[in-house]
Amino acid sequence: MEVLLSIAIGVLTACGVFLILRSRTFPVLLGLTLLSYAVNLFLFASGRLRVDAPPLIRAGASYADPLPQALVLTAIVIGFGMTAYLAILALRALSESGADHVDTEQER
Amino acid sequence: MNANAPILPILIPLLAALLQMISGHLRFQRAVGLLATALLVLVTGWLTLLADDGVLRVYALGDWPAPFGIVLVVDRLAAGMSLLTAVLGFLVLLYASAGFDERGVHFHPLFQFQLLGLLGAFLTGDLFNLFVFFEIMLLASYVLLAHGGGLARTRAGISYVVLNLVGSALFLIALGLIYGTLGTLNLADVARALALPGYDRSLARLAFALLIAVFALKAGLLPLSFWLPHTYTAAGAPVAALFAIMTKVGIVAILRVQAIALAPAMPDLLDNWLTTLALATVVFAALGALAAVRLRALVAWLVLLSAGTLLTTPAQASAEVSAAALYYLVQSTLAGAAFFLLAGLISEQRGKVADQFMAGPPLRATWLRIAFLVVATTAAALPPFSGFVGKVMLLTSMRDVEAGMAIWVVVLMSGFIVMATLARDGCYLIWKHKAASRPLTGDPVGWRRATATMLLIAAGPLLAIGARPLSDYSARTAAQLHAPGAYVTGVLAAGATPTGRGARP
Numbered sequence: 231m232e233v234l235l236s237i238a239i240g241v242l243t244a245c246g247v248f249l250i251l252r253s254r255t256f257p258v259l260l261g262l263t264l265l266s267y268a269v270n271l272f273l274f275a276s277g278r279l280r281v282d283a284p285p286l287i288r289a290g291a292s293y294a295d296p297l298p299q300a301l302v303l304t305a306i307v308i309g310f311g312m313t314a315y316l317a318i319l320a321l322r323a324l325s326e327s328g329a330d331h332v333d334t335e336q337e338r
Numbered sequence: 339m340n341a342n343a344p345i346l347p348i349l350i351p352l353l354a355a356l357l358q359m360i361s362g363h364l365r366f367q368r369a370v371g372l373l374a375t376a377l378l379v380l381v382t383g384w385l386t387l388l389a390d391d392g393v394l395r396v397y398a399l400g401d402w403p404a405p406f407g408i409v410l411v412v413d414r415l416a417a418g419m420s421l422l423t424a425v426l427g428f429l430v431l432l433y434a435s436a437g438f439d440e441r442g443v444h445f446h447p448l449f450q451f452q453l454l455g456l457l458g459a460f461l462t463g464d465l466f467n468l469f470v471f472f473e474i475m476l477l478a479s480y481v482l483l484a485h486g487g488g489l490a491r492t493r494a495g496i497s498y499v500v501l502n503l504v505g506s507a508l509f510l511i512a513l514g515l516i517y518g519t520l521g522t523l524n525l526a527d528v529a530r531a532l533a534l535p536g537y538d539r540s541l542a543r544l545a546f547a548l549l550i551a552v553f554a555l556k557a558g559l560l561p562l563s564f565w566l567p568h569t570y571t572a573a574g575a576p577v578a579a580l581f582a583i584m585t586k587v588g589i590v591a592i593l594r595v596q597a598i599a600l601a602p603a604m605p606d607l608l609d610n611w612l613t614t615l616a617l618a619t620v621v622f623a624a625l626g627a628l629a630a631v632r633l634r635a636l637v638a639w640l641v642l643l644s645a646g647t648l649l650t651t652p653a654q655a656s657a658e659v660s661a662a663a664l665y666y667l668v669q670s671t672l673a674g675a676a677f678f679l680l681a682g683l684i685s686e687q688r689g690k691v692a693d694q695f696m697a698g699p700p701l702r703a704t705w706l707r708i709a710f711l712v713v714a715t716t717a718a719a720l721p722p723f724s725g726f727v728g729k730v731m732l733l734t735s736m737r738d739v740e741a742g743m744a745i746w747v748v749v750l751m752s753g754f755i756v757m758a759t760l761a762r763d764g765c766y767l768i769w770k771h772k773a774a775s776r777p778l779t780g781d782p783v784g785w786r787r788a789t790a791t792m793l794l795i796a797a798g799p800l801l802a803i804g805a806r807p808l809s810d811y812s813a814r815t816a817a818q819l820h821a822p823g824a825y826v827t828g829v830l831a832a833g834a835t836p837t838g839r840g841a842r843p
Binding site: 250255258262265266268269270272273275276277278297298301304305308309311312313315316319320322323326327332 | 466470473476477480481484489492493495496497499500503504506507510511513514515517518
């Protein structure tokens with residue numbers, strides 16, 4: 231499972247970075263979303279991967295570290311809000327300048 | 339009351355913002371905002387006086403003890419920085435209340451949220467909570483940057499938001515690595531865990547290098563500073579003035595993490611690269627200032643210059659240098675903000691020419707010329723104002739450090755360039771007029787904007803007159819900052835047994 235997760239994080243990060251380096255705002259937005267997925271999985275993994283263990287401490291039973299799960303929840307909420315704002319900003323730039331380039335000077 | 343004091347600077351802007359969102363009535367929002375920030379100045383001032391006894395005030399949110407719950411930690415640095423934020427926030431809000439806030443919606447609640455994020459970032463003692471407050475600060479700043487509309491602001495906004503989202507992703511990766519290796523995110527507990535054996539040192543090093551890189555992005559260290567000048571140029575005058583403290587958040591975060599966690603455990607992490615890059619930032623900013631074609635861009639480059647100058651200090655890891663850096667930080671923040679507000683006023687009185695450096699109509703309000711002289715003298719670090727005192731203190735404190743000679747040469751040379759630039763550009767703004775042109779008629783400056791600008795500009799002379807008390811306070815602050823042992827025991831003693839790898843599943 232560790233291998234699978236690390237490959238997933240790696241692929242997501244690579245795609246995210248590639249898309250962020252594009253010059254139009256929509257791929258950049260998608261890239262940031264993919265990057266935040268990768269980061270969330272990475273944060274989740276920082277509490278170690280445990281199968282069949284709830285994040286609850288009970289006597290005698292094994293449990294998963296609940297803190298990274300809480301951190302991931304926070305990160306998801308924040309990342310979602312930020313991405314939504316960026317989408318609105320990109321739409322506004324599109325309507326104001328007529329182009330969706332990240333650093334549009336004029337229409338290219 | 340005293341026990342709950344540390345949470346007040348966070349609660350006041352939060353409640354004010356919520357109250358302002360209930361009613362969209364502008365007069366009501368202004369009154370609430372000004373009242374809240376005035377109260378904030380009083381509370382943070384009181385907190386600063388309280389903190390000066392050198393006792394660490396630890397506020398456990400929800401009464402969960404330190405390594406498990408989130409704590410706010412008030413030491414002299416946190417209290418002093420919140421006072422600076424509150425004073426700046428009050429004056430900038432006074433300026434913005436004179437009409438800038440009408441140019442878009444929700445200015446006032448966002449302004450309070452921005453203050454909330456700034457104050458929280460200074461006060462928190464937990465790294466993940468620092469991330470959350472950074473995000474609050476950034477989210478408010480994204481919208482404030484776009485306030486007033488216009489393509490330039492939207493365009494600057496996109497690159498600013500994208501960069502900071504990538505920065506946030508790196509921040510989270512760093513936090514994940516720190517939690518994965520050390521098993522804790524409380525700064526004091528991190529420092530304690532770093533001193534113990536039994537964790538992956540290379541991973542921890544990587545985590546802290548990433549963390550410093552994220553702070554350096556906020557502070558504008560050279561390869562990560564290309565966003566700063568055009569973002570600050572595009573922002574409206576009051577927003578840019580408030581942003582003047584945002585680079586300082588990164589610098590304070592680097593200073594704190596360096597002094598508390600890195601200095602005892604991995605003192606060589608910042609060696610050889612931070613000072614070099616900071617000096618490169620200073621050169622870059624000085625050349626940028628020289629090439630600026632309008633006053634707001636020039637001030638943005640000067641903010642970057644002061645950030646670069648300040649970034650030479652964390653790698654020195656010395657209390658004397660940090661003390662000088664803190665004085666320099668306070669005065670450069672106020673001078674930068676004053677300059678942005680003044681640029682707004684000057685640009686308004688010059689019609690179409692605005693704040694570009696070319697001959698235009700003469701300024702209607704004559705006091706603006708004297709104000710420009712005072713604030714330019716402060717920003718160029720010429721005597722007799724606080725810029726000079728700050729630079730002398732900084733350079734004196736660094737005469738014996740390893741890179742001292744390089745820092746002296748670069749900082750003094752860039753100071754000379756800035757002086758020449760300001761002299762040249764000031765001539766355009768104040769003296770060069772088209773033949774027989776008359777001052778334009780238009781909106782008067784108004785008492786609110788005049789008071790706010792004058793008070794911020796007066797900080798230059800006042801901080802020079804009151805240099806002794808402030809530098810003494812900075813020295814005590816730096817001494818407290820560079821005693822990581824006291825910080826760690828102070829924070830953790832309030833709680834129960836520390837966490838660690840053994841306590842984890």
